[in-house]
Amino acid sequence: MLPRGVKFAHAAVFLFAALLAFLSLRALDEGVTIGASYGILVEDFGGGAASSARVIEEVESLADELGVNVAYEDRDLLQGPGSRRRLYLAIGDPDDPSGSWLKRGYPEFSRSLTTEVHPMRELRGLDPRGTYLVFGPQDSARELLATFERLGYRGTLFSQPSLLDPNAYFGQKGELESLLIMIVAVVMTVGASVVLNAKTYGVLRLQGRSFAQILGRDMALIAAFWVRAAALVAALVAAALLAYNGLSRPAYFGLFFAVFLAALALPALVAHALALAITYRTRITDAIKGETSGTLAMLGTCSVRVVASLLTLAVAISTFTAAREVAAQQASREAFAKIGDASVPVLTSDPADREVEKRYDRKIGAWIHDAESRGEVIIATRADVESMTPPGKPTPKRDVLIVNDEYLAEQTVLDTSGERLAGLREPGVKAQILLPESLSESEKDRLASSVTGWLKSEADLYKAELNDREIETLSTKPGQRVFTYGSFLPTGGTDELADAMLSDPVIVVVPKDSDILDGGYPTYATQGGVIFKDPRYIKRAMSTGVGEFLIGAEPVARRAATDYWTTVREFRITLFNTTAALAVLLISAASAALIYRRKNAQSLFVKYINGWPFAKAHLSLLILEAALALALLGWVSWQTISRLLTERELAAQYRAEGIPPPPTEAVPLAQWQPAVMLAVVVAGFLTTILVLALSQSTMIRRQAIEG
Template sequence: MLHRGIKFAHAVVLAFSATLSFLFLRSLDEDWALGHSAVVWVTDSDGAASGSQVAGAIAEFAAKNHATVAREVPDLKDPSHRRHLYLAPGGPHSDWLQDGYPAFSRGYQTEVHPVAALGERDPRGFYYVFGPDAAAASLTRTLTDLGLVASVNQPFSIAQLTTVYADGALYRSFFVVALAVVTMTGASVLLNAKAYGVQRLQGRSFGQILLRDMRQLAAFWSVACAAVSAGTLLLLGLYNGLAWIGQFAAIALGCTLALSLIALVAHSAMLWLTFQTDVLRALKGELPARAASVSAYLVRIPALLLALSIATAVVLAAQDVLARQESREAYAKIGDATSIRFNGSLASDTALRSLDENVGPWLRQADRDGQIIVAGHRDLRLSSGIPGLTKGDLLVVNESFLAKQPVLDPAGRPIEPAAAAPDQVRVLVPESLAQHTGRLKELTPAWLSPSDPDKISPPK
């Protein structure tokens, strides 16, 4: 008879796989439109082709190559929760123009429009390609012929997903559950040592006992998998109408297979450990002392590290909650405020200079009129490279910020620095960093103008 701990471990595997698949696919859906084969990123333009000409070329390309192309444009009023897809039908998902985008996440809306509605929008940005893999490279050549700088990207490739999620909570949670599965499975097999000793006394070999366990586990799996699948389908049906159920199932299945393989290896290893004693000692539940100790420490050490990491994460999360509460209070004091978001992708020096020439003057005028609050926060230790500096924050603000949030000295009194001319930059250095004042002045131009630090001259 299987120990109930083994059954519980496999039930955890099924439930966690469904949960991880939901959270992962929801995150992907909020970052990218699902179902694409590649993304073509247009980063620059020589201005030879207008936005309407680019839209027309994309529509023609989609029809000829049996591919669907969609230009993503963030919603300017609510960019964090809504995007727009301008679709050129010709291949898969052409029905989105009539039926709409089947969103997996209920917290992010995607509105679909015909590509002709793009009008004279800046052609720089992301273009989804739905169709053959070769279509993305062909679209890149088409856009290059129009005077655009374009490249093919694969956001859903293993390499890019690993880069994005390597430090994320979902990635770490997988290893936490894997450790828990190993611990529960191994401990349950060892606790069942007497039962395995009886089977050995009856003449069964290691392979026969392992096969018997797998048969009993398969019977449990048939019931548990059916229950988890039914519950998942019901909840997904209520949540999003089973949108992208195929992708959800593929992710859940991959996670389940990986964790089940880990559980099977742990099960086999601990069962082999019970075979390292003679039958009479096994009937008493005894185990080889050295092998058991090594196995215990192999689990105990990562479990201790896991406990420490969880405790650290709890402390950091509490600090983050307090910081967010302070931020909410600060925003409440500010009252009505808006943010500015520029459409298009500005990934080249030419595009950034053009933005500065066209938009910079009225932004600077609005700053002089006190209509803009600038507040940029950076880690001083990482951005300065000053040896021996263990902590410190860098805050880049404008006069409007200082008018509402004055800088205080250690006694809590506002600091009244000498007035600066409109074309000057004031650097306020606390006493604890006074010895680094010279170095901080040298780094100021690069902090304020990373692309062209020579625009800011150091004091004479």
């Protein structure tokens, strides 16, 4: 008979492979259109570009000529849970699985995304730019790209994730962490079960069985167990998928399941063979008593302990980070819900050609300025106070938000008397600096000086006039949380994105009739700081001269909802991973105690009857545990301190050159890694002590009976 732990491990392998297959296939289905081989992103066009009707006609004709299917994917609607995706399909190969989608619909695996399929001719008259998917070879995709270029458009060819791409299976960070944790758990469970079953293997050796015969016996028993487990899991999975999505894409699910089953089962079988080799090195007489060759067993257990500890550290930090982001985003969801369809423009990336870049800045800047003067635009862009501070001067630590008067009309900002601020109060004033009343006078002076200097330099840069008398400084009521509309810092720091509410920031008000910041509008737009109250204004602009740099409109609230649900999903996965990793850690600690007890059963019994205290009797294991804990804690502390010192030196170099330093916290909550590792090693150490204490009485009774 197989040890119970081995049976349990292989049952877990089947169930977890099914779970990972479900999660990965669902993520793939929500992220891409499954079945497409290549894609072409058509972003802009030059002079004399063909009309939309002609473009669609050419695409349909080429699809028919090449015998491939081509689909236009409406990416604006591909925005997270509960959303919709539209495919506009030209059929040139009706025998391809995608050829039936117009009649039967897209075979969705995920229930979180609804995909509508329409004939491509319905795109005629609409903007033809966007993503085109090719269900065929690369040569066909290149032909389609050449067709777009001939029609006056520019595009980029890219590959779609295929079932031969490892990223399709292991590209999701949370699922990959789950897989690694499960591999460690399976290896630990199988290895410990085989080692602790030394008595059974000792009897088989006494009967004359060789190592190969014993291993073959176990593999045959595992194969028989697999047949039963496969039938049961197949029935359970089929029933679950039938209820979830009508048993959609069973072949894809089977392939994903087979890949994850192999990834989990192979380490389990290797661990079984290695653990059996360890027990085979034990003398037969010792093995029959249940004792094992302790050196190799303890070495393997300690190796697993190290891996389990590092995995637990990594996923625990991820969980803390995700929990912080969920809490922060939850606090700002009400503000996002109130802004309705307010959208940010999705722009093409900055052109590499200098002349095109100048045209890009001029057209986008003028378009935003015109829309702002019409009351269509809210400016709410984050600024880096370090970039406002002259080199060599102390850098104030405070969030800065640049807004226009439309922002103040939409969002509530109170002065010290509790009255709502509505814009500039004095005639002739062109800008306003709002400072929290809670700041000290020296801090206010430093911040006002930094912001004033920055405003004047921006005005000079864009050939506008601004002097000190035209800048008004006021105080705001302390304790206010101000909405950013989800804009982010130009340095790209990610921590700020988790919370769209700033506590007592410095607010710089530049009214819509001012030309101080006109040249910076294209940059602000790429930071999510230019918000159009009506997205139709953006869509109408796509048919004008500025349309060559516009991809579309992205609703701010929908983007925030997508980020929120993505973060919630990551938090749930990391929380599960942390629980699983902690379980693996505790199992490995318990296994170390049990293997140590089996290895030293006789000597521990002698020590007990001679009255040795617990700590002295188990001194060797306690020293090993302490050394392991100190090594892990020391290594993590050294890594953390080295990283912080390096970041500090780099920041000092940037400041010395008058450049704002980049974001320093590349790994969120990384400074807490030593504290988390301390908790991890303490948990493992206490588990070892507890298992030793609980098993000591059992060992003593057994030795008394056998003795």
